[in-house]
Amino acid sequence: MRVSRQADNPPARWTGGASSRQAGRSPARPPPRPWRSAHDAGEYAYLDHAATSYPKPPEVIAAMVDHLRYAGGNPGRSGHRLSVAAAMVIHEAREVVAALFGAPDPLRVVFTPNVTYAINLALNGLLRPGDRAVTSSMEHNAVMRPLRALQSLGVRVTTVPCDRGGALDPAHLRAALAGGARVVALTHASNVTGTLLPIAEISPAVRSAGALLLVDAAQTGGLCPIDMDALGIDLLAFTGHKGLQGPPGTGGLILGPRVNPAEISPLVRGGTGSQSELDTQPEHLPDKLESGTANSVGLAGLRAGVQYVLRHGLHNVQAHERELARLLLDGLAAVPGVTVYGTRDPARSVAVVSCTVSGVSPSQAAMRLESDFGVLCRPGLHCAPSAHRTIGTFPDGTVRLSLGLTSTEADVRRAVSALREVAGR
Amino acid sequence: MSDLQAVVLFRSNAEALMALAILTRARVQAEVVPSPQGCGYSLRMPVRVLEQAMRLLLSQHVPVTRIELC
Numbered sequence: 001m002r003v004s005r006q007a008d009n010p011p012a013r014w015t016g017g018a019s020s021r022q023a024g025r026s027p028a029r030p031p032p033r034p035w036r037s038a039h040d041a042g043e044y045a046y047l048d049h050a051a052t053s054y055p056k057p058p059e060v061i062a063a064m065v066d067h068l069r070y071a072g073g074n075p076g077r078s079g080h081r082l083s084v085a086a087a088m089v090i091h092e093a094r095e096v097v098a099a100l101f102g103a104p105d106p107l108r109v110v111f112t113p114n115v116t117y118a119i120n121l122a123l124n125g126l127l128r129p130g131d132r133a134v135t136s137s138m139e140h141n142a143v144m145r146p147l148r149a150l151q152s153l154g155v156r157v158t159t160v161p162c163d164r165g166g167a168l169d170p171a172h173l174r175a176a177l178a179g180g181a182r183v184v185a186l187t188h189a190s191n192v193t194g195t196l197l198p199i200a201e202i203s204p205a206v207r208s209a210g211a212l213l214l215v216d217a218a219q220t221g222g223l224c225p226i227d228m229d230a231l232g233i234d235l236l237a238f239t240g241h242k243g244l245q246g247p248p249g250t251g252g253l254i255l256g257p258r259v260n261p262a263e264i265s266p267l268v269r270g271g272t273g274s275q276s277e278l279d280t281q282p283e284h285l286p287d288k289l290e291s292g293t294a295n296s297v298g299l300a301g302l303r304a305g306v307q308y309v310l311r312h313g314l315h316n317v318q319a320h321e322r323e324l325a326r327l328l329l330d331g332l333a334a335v336p337g338v339t340v341y342g343t344r345d346p347a348r349s350v351a352v353v354s355c356t357v358s359g360v361s362p363s364q365a366a367m368r369l370e371s372d373f374g375v376l377c378r379p380g381l382h383c384a385p386s387a388h389r390t391i392g393t394f395p396d397g398t399v400r401l402s403l404g405l406t407s408t409e410a411d412v413r414r415a416v417s418a419l420r421e422v423a424g425r
Numbered sequence: 426m427s428d429l430q431a432v433v434l435f436r437s438n439a440e441a442l443m444a445l446a447i448l449t450r451a452r453v454q455a456e457v458v459p460s461p462q463g464c465g466y467s468l469r470m471p472v473r474v475l476e477q478a479m480r481l482l483l484s485q486h487v488p489v490t491r492i493e494l495c
Contacts, residue, residue, distance in 0.1 A: 075438075076438035076439075076465055076466070077465070078459070079457070079458060079459020079460065079465070079466060080459075084457045084466065087438055087442055088442060090442075091439065091442040091443065091446065094439070095446070105486075106443065107439055107440065107443055272437065273437075273438050273465045274436060274437040274438055274439075274465050275436065275437070276465070282436065282437065284436050284437060284440075285439075286437075286439050287436075287437045287438075287439065
């Protein structure tokens with residue numbers, strides 16, 4: 001049997017549309033090459049930071065390359081210098097993440113491949129048939145889908161409706177807790193409207209009800225100050241590749257002091273590099289909830305990303321985004337035919353803005369924004385159908401513009417100008 | 426005569442590295458060595474610093490499972 005090698009099947013080369021030219025048609029556009037400095041050169045405006053932050057800080061990229069070059073052992077398995085070097089990177093990542101979120105014990109920072117896994121770990125790990133979970137109507141499917149699956153297994157789920165702006169009334173949440181609950185799962189900020197939920201206001205009621213508060217910080221981690229103790233958060237699920245400026249494939253769940261590790265079951269069991277004389281899962285953290293080889297190169301990038309954010313200062317990051325969000329909201333408010341959803345107050349939201357254009361579907365609008373104006377954003381339902389039902393944009397969804405650390409006033413003005421053209425047809 | 430050495434074992438590599446970080450910040454001599462089971466890490470240190478190290482780790486709630494002399 002002949003096994004083909006790469007030399008036998010060289011990668012296809014883009015020929016600049018030679019075939020189309022030969023046919024007398026216009027040359028095809030080259031594929032985008034985002035690894036150039038196209039962003040800095042102004043070739044496009046990236047307004048999709050709610051999906052992932054881009055471009056990453058050079059320090060993050062350098063940390064990952066250096067890790068693969070100089071610390072490429074399997075962390076926590078062998079005892080040689082390369083293994084120890086890789087493991088130290090992960091330990092330092094735990095420490096900086098714990099410092100960022102005000103968690104006193106780095107060993108209660110459990111790394112996961114992404115925030116969806118972290119949320120699933122919390123919900124599936126804690127909830128049993130007969131338990132009750134309370135959530136909001138603005139949640140991402142990372143919360144809703146595991147809850148629906150658990151509902152089919154006998155977990156009672158109560159969804160507290162938010163208003164048309166995506167805001168949650170604390171009184172409604174307190175009323176929903178009257179029947180008691182095991183877990184209250186809430187997003188910190190909606191990935192559709194950016195609306196911040198009143199975590200600090202409702203956490204005392206969650207505690208009084210004897211429930212644990214799980215917060216999905218996918219849209220707020222690294223973008224605004226979060227102190228788990230001050231906010232009353234028991235479980236914080238975070239992602240590494242958005243506000244924390246790290247690469248995809250990183251995230252985690254932080255367990256606060258009220259969470260008993262004995263009461264949370266792991267999603268995956270396997271090798272942990274510890275207590276290898278046992279064929280049962282360790283009971284101590286973080287090993288109980290982390291099995292298999294860790295994404296050490298990703299965590300090297302996450303460590304560098306968190307350090308980058310901490311050097312900038314969270315308050316500075318937040319102020320930067322609020323200023324740009326204000327500019328964006330003011331600009332869109334003046335465009336006829338554009339409807340903005342959610343709160344118009346940047347102090348009550350993160351820099352995520354959803355809008356619709358009269359007479360133009362969100363997907364068509366987004367395609368025109370990129371093809372004609374170089375504005376990159378995300379249309380549709382954003383993996384949050386419940387949120388879109390809440391704000392009245394289901395099933396078509398919205399055009400979502402989301403700003404980040406690297407966003408500029410020029411990006412915002414370009415987006416507003418482009419939407420004005422799209423709306424004007 | 427070289428210092429008598431102690432190898433301190435932990436439940437997990439994460440705890441071993443946490444211990445190393447604590448001891449390093451306190452300038453207590455310690456280094457990572459392979460665990461006796463061959464999987465993961467232990468810390469080796471001179472016996473003369475053992476008491477100081479144990480007090481530090483206990484104050485930081487890092488549990489130690491075993492200490493071996495070598």
